Amino acid sequence: KQEVTQIPAALSVPEGENLVLNCSFTDSAIYNLQWFRQDPGKGLTSLLLIQSSQREQTSGRLNASLDKSSGRSTLYIAASQPGDSATYLCAVVMNYGGSQGNLIFGKGTKLSVKP
Amino acid sequence: DVKVTQSSRYLVKRTGEKVFLECVQDMDHENMFWYRQDPGLGLRLIYFSYDVKMKEKGDIPEGYSVSREKKERFSLILESASTNQTSMYLCASSFWEVDEQFFGPGTRLTVL
Numbered sequence: 001k002q003e004v005t006q007i008p009a010a011l012s013v014p015e016g017e018n019l020v021l022n023c024s025f026t027d028s029a030i031y032n033l034q035w036f037r038q039d040p041g042k043g044l045t046s047l048l049l050i051q052s053s054q055r056e057q058t059s060g061r062l063n064a065s066l067d068k069s070s071g072r073s074t075l076y077i078a079a080s081q082p083g084d085s086a087t088y089l090c091a092v093v094m095n096y097g098g099s100q101g102n103l104i105f106g107k108g109t110k111l112s113v114k115p
Numbered sequence: 116d117v118k119v120t121q122s123s124r125y126l127v128k129r130t131g132e133k134v135f136l137e138c139v140q141d142m143d144h145e146n147m148f149w150y151r152q153d154p155g156l157g158l159r160l161i162y163f164s165y166d167v168k169m170k171e172k173g174d175i176p177e178g179y180s181v182s183r184e185k186k187e188r189f190s191l192i193l194e195s196a197s198t199n200q201t202s203m204y205l206c207a208s209s210f211w212e213v214d215e216q217f218f219g220p221g222t223r224l225t226v227l
Contacts, residue, residue, distance in 0.1 A: 032213060036218075041221075041223070043218040043219050043220040044207075089157075091158075102163065102174070103160070103207075103216060105159075107155075107157045108157070
């Protein structure tokens with residue numbers, strides 16, 4: 001059974017720092033991996049989607065990488081700002097099984113960027 | 116931009132009541148999903164639908180049912196609400212099954 005892990009569970013950094021959030025998964029037979037942002041009490045905002053055949057995706061100050069063979073993805077945030085404070089979730093879609101399309105989520109990393 | 120809306124942001128119901136949570140998407144997406152989110156357990160899939168009148172069970176379907184009579188609308192039904200169904204409920208949609216999913220703002224349901 002696929003398990004998705006995000007470490008650390010919480011991270012606090014000063015404004016301006018570059019940072020990396022980690023996501024690991026146990027089964028490499030994924031179709032894609034998606035990174036989300038969630039603000040307190042709100043829904044999820046999609047940040048980046050990486051297909052299994054891709055190595056990375058970029059959007060503005062965000063860069064997500066994928067190493068399927070080692071079961072890892074990282075989300076790199078450049079020049080962090082207080083507005084980046086949120087919980088970041090990664091999720092994978094499996095490449096088999098009746099529940100195709102089912103996102104399997106990690107428990108998230110809560111990021112706090114201090115002014 | 117894709118827009119997914121949910122009928123209520125906050126809802127308080129009593130044990131035993133029948134509860135309807137509504138989700139509407141405006142991008143003609145084929146697939147719609149219902150998740151619940153709980154502290155320490157993360158997000159888990161309850162049900163999903165890949166076409167009108169079609170539904171599939173997710174990981175935790177017990178105590179829930181769904182209805183999809185129109186392509187843009189997906190309803191989650193709690194036949195007899197219980198306190199352990201107090202949770203944040205999130206709806207999502209995607210164009211095809213393994214495509215990027217877009218989420219609604221969530222409904223915080225409290226069952227007393």
